[in-house]
Amino acid sequence: MATVSNQELKQVLREHEMKATSQRIALLKLLNNTSEHYDAEEIYIELRKLQKTVSRATVYRSLETLVEQQLVSKLDFGEGRMRYENRQERDEHHDHLICERCGKVIEFFNLEMEAQQLAVCEKHDFLPSTHTMHIFGTCIECRATNPN
Amino acid sequence: MATVSNQELKQVLREHEMKATSQRIALLKLLNNTSEHYDAEEIYIELRKLQKTVSRATVYRSLETLVEQQLVSKLDFGEGRMRYENRQERDEHHDHLICERCGKVIEFFNLEMEAQQLAVCEKHDFLPSTHTMHIFGTCIECRATNPN
DNA sequence: GTGTAAATGAGAATCATTCTTATCTTTAAG
DNA sequence: CTTAAAGATAAGAATGATTCTCATTTACAC
Incomplete structure (x- = not known):
């Protein structure tokens, strides 16, 4: 950086x-x-x-x-x-996986998902500006520590 | 209902x-x-x-x-x-399109998108519990009123 | 009916965020 | 390099959503 x-x-x-x-x-x-x-x-x-x-x-x-x-x-x-x-110099938008136990945030980008979002917007005649896609759950480290 | x-x-x-x-x-x-x-x-x-x-x-x-x-x-x-x-009696989870002008909320469900989410989680060894997917933008009625 | 753990009401407290206002900076122009 | 005006700032008050406190009430297992 x-x-x-x-x-x-x-x-x-x-x-x-x-x-x-x-x-x-x-x-x-x-x-x-x-x-x-x-x-x-x-x-x-x-x-x-x-x-x-x-x-x-x-x-x-x-x-x-x-x-x-x-x-x-x-x-x-x-x-x-x-x-x-x-956000400077970021060429790609990205979404987030958020661990509910340790708070860690994993960034990801999935082209197919973005495409589906556009498809949904088109279907509803909706002009998108931004979106938020957050998946909450448990990361692998936390599950290793305590599978629960 | x-x-x-x-x-x-x-x-x-x-x-x-x-x-x-x-x-x-x-x-x-x-x-x-x-x-x-x-x-x-x-x-x-x-x-x-x-x-x-x-x-x-x-x-x-x-x-x-x-x-x-x-x-x-x-x-x-x-x-x-x-x-x-x-949330009772709702068999399907759904996500939201939110109009930034009039505040209207349109609910949608897209199976392919849900599948991609699971794929992302698998890829990152992440165990998902819930997610939020909100697309912000402008609905067709608001654009009809004022294309901008 | 009774006892007890759980739930509630009313308002105080908290926490993130926004507003207010008097005081500074930035910057464009001389 | 000054200067003036627009724009920004600091400090703390105000706001609005949410949580907490604690004395009182209620649900419900017995």
Whole structure:
């Protein structure tokens, strides 16, 4: 995962008609350099650790704008709060397997499933914009530990 | 949609090791007799209309138990609150198309998609329990009104 | 009918998120 | 390099959904 320079991030923000504030640059860099699915509070804490002055409100507002600009994806794993992941340089959309025991998230992509989704939309004269496909269950490691 | 008697609902609750309280019977009957996807507050208001003494806490607690018992499904349409639907007598699981303009929810079932989900789980040695598949977009009526 | 575990009502508490407002930055223009 | 205006920010208050607390009530096995 190549670290992106501040200059490049500024460029990205400006291309999306967002002022290149230090808070936004730091937030984008954080999501750029991790494969974690952080929630807003975790992002706030990480930015604070990095000596950034930032408020929760700014984290939420920036995330909202970044999601609108499709630079970031907003994910709901059914925990009562949202998680976010970087979307730049991702060529493929992906869905998630979520382990209900350990919380691990496995990403997957299945072309046939995507095709079926389009078929369903066509059948119902529905114009899709986004979708969420989350499969909840138990991962192999957790079953190995305790088959239950 | 055949109305189920209180006696039958009592029976159902007892079969699931839940005390057959009047609040639970009324809640279950409400969900049984509608195809709406109510949220907790709407359920609370409906039960009040029906002259039932019930508190919000009881609505939430009962729903939680009913979901555990798989008598009710908990749905997240990305509105920041959960919705619930009856699950009894439904032989088929189904997924949802959600119109981002008018909020309409269209239910669908696609066997091939379900098969692909199982295939993905197998591939990742993942034991699935439930899944959510929500496609967001614009329904035909909204596009007819304003193609955009 | 009684006792007891379970369920409930009312409102307080919590948690994620959004709003408010006064104060800063960014950036385009001189 | 200043400057001004639009846009962003910090801090904390407000909101809204959901959960918790605890004293009281109810279901139901006996």
